[in-house]
Amino acid sequence: MEKKPYYITTAIAYTSGKPHIGNTYEAVLADSIARYKRLEGYDVYFQTGTDEHGQKIEQKAAEQNITPKAFVDGVAGEIRTIWDRMNTSYDKFIRTTDTDHERQVQKIFKKLYDKGDIYKGSYEGLYCTPCESFWTESQLVDGKCPDCGREVKPAKEEAYFFRMSKYADRLIEHINTHPEFIQPVSRKNEMMNNFLLPGLQDLCVSRTSFKWGIPVNFDDRHVIYVWIDALSNYITGIGYDADGASAEQFGKFWPADLHLIGKDILRFHTIYWPIMLMALDVPLPKQIFGHPWLLRTDESGGSVKMSKSRGNVLYADDLADLFGVDAVRYFVLHEMPFDNDGAVSWELMAERINSDLANTLGNLVNRTISMSNKYFGGVVEDAGISEEVDAGLKAVAAGTADRVAEKMKELRVADAITEIFTLFKRCNKYIDETMPWALAKDEAKQGRLKTVLYNLVEGISIGAALLEPFMPETTEKILAQLHAEKRGLSECRSFGGYVSGTKVTDAPEILFARLDMKEVQEKAVKVAEAQKAEAAAEEAKGTAASGDGAAKAGAGTAADGAADADSPSVIDLAPKPEITYDDFAKLQFQVGEIIACEEVKKSKKLLCSQVKIGSQVKQIVSGIKAHYSAQEMVGKKVMVLVNLKPATLAGVLSEGMLLCAEDENGKLALMTPEKPMPAGAEIC
RNA sequence: GGCGAAGUAGCUCAGCUGGCUAGAGCACACGGUUCAUACCCGUGGUGUCGAGGGUUCAAGUCCCCCCUUCGCUACCA
Numbered sequence: 177m178e179k180k181p182y183y184i185t186t187a188i189a190y191t192s193g194k195p196h197i198g199n200t201y202e203a204v205l206a207d208s209i210a211r212y213k214r215l216e217g218y219d220v221y222f223q224t225g226t227d228e229h230g231q232k233i234e235q236k237a238a239e240q241n242i243t244p245k246a247f248v249d250g251v252a253g254e255i256r257t258i259w260d261r262m263n264t265s266y267d268k269f270i271r272t273t274d275t276d277h278e279r280q281v282q283k284i285f286k287k288l289y290d291k292g293d294i295y296k297g298s299y300e301g302l303y304c305t306p307c308e309s310f311w312t313e314s315q316l317v318d319g320k321c322p323d324c325g326r327e328v329k330p331a332k333e334e335a336y337f338f339r340m341s342k343y344a345d346r347l348i349e350h351i352n353t354h355p356e357f358i359q360p361v362s363r364k365n366e367m368m369n370n371f372l373l374p375g376l377q378d379l380c381v382s383r384t385s386f387k388w389g390i391p392v393n394f395d396d397r398h399v400i401y402v403w404i405d406a407l408s409n410y411i412t413g414i415g416y417d418a419d420g421a422s423a424e425q426f427g428k429f430w431p432a433d434l435h436l437i438g439k440d441i442l443r444f445h446t447i448y449w450p451i452m453l454m455a456l457d458v459p460l461p462k463q464i465f466g467h468p469w470l471l472r473t474d475e476s477g478g479s480v481k482m483s484k485s486r487g488n489v490l491y492a493d494d495l496a497d498l499f500g501v502d503a504v505r506y507f508v509l510h511e512m513p514f515d516n517d518g519a520v521s522w523e524l525m526a527e528r529i530n531s532d533l534a535n536t537l538g539n540l541v542n543r544t545i546s547m548s549n550k551y552f553g554g555v556v557e558d559a560g561i562s563e564e565v566d567a568g569l570k571a572v573a574a575g576t577a578d579r580v581a582e583k584m585k586e587l588r589v590a591d592a593i594t595e596i597f598t599l600f601k602r603c604n605k606y607i608d609e610t611m612p613w614a615l616a617k618d619e620a621k622q623g624r625l626k627t628v629l630y631n632l633v634e635g636i637s638i639g640a641a642l643l644e645p646f647m648p649e650t651t652e653k654i655l656a657q658l659h660a661e662k663r664g665l666s667e668c669r670s671f672g673g674y675v676s677g678t679k680v681t682d683a684p685e686i687l688f689a690r691l692d693m694k695e696v697q698e699k700a701v702k703v704a705e706a707q708k709a710e711a712a713a714e715e716a717k718g719t720a721a722s723g724d725g726a727a728k729a730g731a732g733t734a735a736d737g738a739a740d741a742d743s744p745s746v747i748d749l750a751p752k753p754e755i756t757y758d759d760f761a762k763l764q765f766q767v768g769e770i771i772a773c774e775e776v777k778k779s780k781k782l783l784c785s786q787v788k789i790g791s792q793v794k795q796i797v798s799g800i801k802a803h804y805s806a807q808e809m810v811g812k813k814v815m816v817l818v819n820l821k822p823a824t825l826a827g828v829l830s831e832g833m834l835l836c837a838e839d840e841n842g843k844l845a846l847m848t849p850e851k852p853m854p855a856g857a858e859i860c
Numbered sequence: 861g862g863c864g865a866a867g868u869a870g871c872u873c874a875g876c877u878g879g880c881u882a883g884a885g886c887a888c889a890c891g892g893u894u895c896a897u898a899c900c901c902g903u904g905g906u907g908u909c910g911a912g913g914g915u916u917c918a919a920g921u922c923c924c925c926c927c928u929u930c931g932c933u934a935c936c937a
Contacts (some may be wrong), residue, residue: 197924248902300925362864362865362931363931363932365864365865365932366863366931366932366933367932368863368866368927368934369862369863369864369932369933370862370863370864370933370934371932371933374933410865439931439932442932443932511872516865516873516930517930517931518867518872519872527886527887529936530887531885531887532886532896534897534899535897535899535900536900537894538896538897539897539899539900540896540899540900541896542895542896542897542899543895543896543897543900544895544896545896545900546895547895547896548898550895551895561922578861585886592928594884594885597885599898601927604899604900604901605900605902606902607895607896607900608892608893608902611893611895611899612895613894615894615896684896686897687897688897690897690898690899691899708865763879781935782935782936796937797935797937798936798937799935799937800935801937802936820937822937823937825935825936825937830937831937832937833937834937836936842872844936
């Protein structure tokens, strides 16, 4: 019988830096599903890879004085090394710099262009620079950017756009009729309510502001922006051809069964990607699962994102060095909730490893083998002397495979693992119920003792076999120690598959050593210090990252989280068009003194200040609540853009703008005169 | 502000269409056991099921309102 195909993908990791354990989690999770599906008899194709274009990478490479290609070769290699170390069994590691991918992306772009779904933007005067967005006349609100309310300007940068709205209704219909399409379901509402139902805007799909990307082959001033480039990997990787000459493999594996991605990029995968496919007349993937994030616990027990400057980034290889690869896999797979963010720390890991892996599992295998050796020279045979107590163990052992299958059907990997460990616990209990050491003292009970040990070895064998998708090395180690044969899922559904009379190893190896919490903590401190030092060194060296919004939004791939770690000492912005002195002279800047300030109740970010400028007082609303309290604002002398057209924000009138500097993390600092100045002094 | 999710044992969470004394894992305490990696087995919670109302013979489970947290989104003049 022909095996049924199963195609699973991860997001491709952005090659701006080394991925942390949260990013690695995605690859491991996908791997466990892929391995399980193989066990179920599917012909699995598991694809992962790297997203390697974009301005951010262009800049990073420039800082290191190497070509972008050399830069991404390095990082992609590093990522692949980590994936390999974690034993991810991918069938293909695609890179967006692969020539066949690049060629197909160009073809796809051209095809969409020829079809009229991509068009060259010609919206003169309607570009909002801060939002990096183009708008149609009808989209404007009071003639201003509907996003931010600012003036829109003539666009110097032409760009290509994707007609999203054309397919919106079809997509809404599809989502409504395929409840399994977006997982978890709570995310479906977010996509519907925030994007689809209010109406989709056309998407900008090319850039001229940087060069490191796939050129538009009929207009080489443009490079193809991340969406079409990165998302296409799912089809180019299995041989899609835009001209209809797709490889056989594509016909076999597409549509994908599962796109496994981080919850942060769900929007791109559940809206833009399906629409792209519709435009290409390609079927949609069956399911998209936006998994939660693995966060870091902080000192107070709360959860925070990882960042190098905090010294709290956890890397898979550091963790694997201390705990071992399977322990790390176990932790991320077992501890991550299905739809909530999970937390990880050195201590939490050590706790789980001690209680689950060392105590429950490791010790079970060890004590069982020891007894076999002690009582029967290592030979395990079923003497056929059963008692009633055996039924409990057998029922759990033979039923575990089905329970695991049930959980895996819903991608509840953590619960599936729990089922397997329930079996191991049952084995431990069985030892207490039967008390082999007591049987050993009774000459007449030798047969019974043999059967008891056989049952134990068989129970462990079944558990070990089922554990393979999650902890492949451990499965191998256990089976090797028991000299048990590999078995398929169906052979896990009946009790008694272990070959009677087999001799187990006489030198049981410790599977997972118990960890000393103090040592773990010391190691954690060391790693944190090394990281902080490294972060400081990089800052001193002036290793800058880009503050470019394009890279931020664009990538949205797994490695993104690592990006906010860097603290550049300089920031480069995309240059705006040159202006004349007359343009400048239109702006009136003055020193303003804040004489009163209060929070705007109905908003999260806004403060409303009364600003004294000369003899008049203006009311100005600013989005700086996260950076300044209302009290500390009072008394400050700040730089004010005075002649800005008044606007209403959150229902409050604002008659100007307080100027701030902003770093790449969005941190704000008010501009204040360096020497005392009277309120109203002109800034020119 | 809009949409959504969640608030259950010290911690992490299960509890579907309402129904017997509200559960699991971890941690902790005590008891048992000794084959084993000071391990395993057993026992132990008076938890106001966020607050307050309501429907019902019966509510953690349905309705209303409030509080808190979180996610997405808008507001960053």
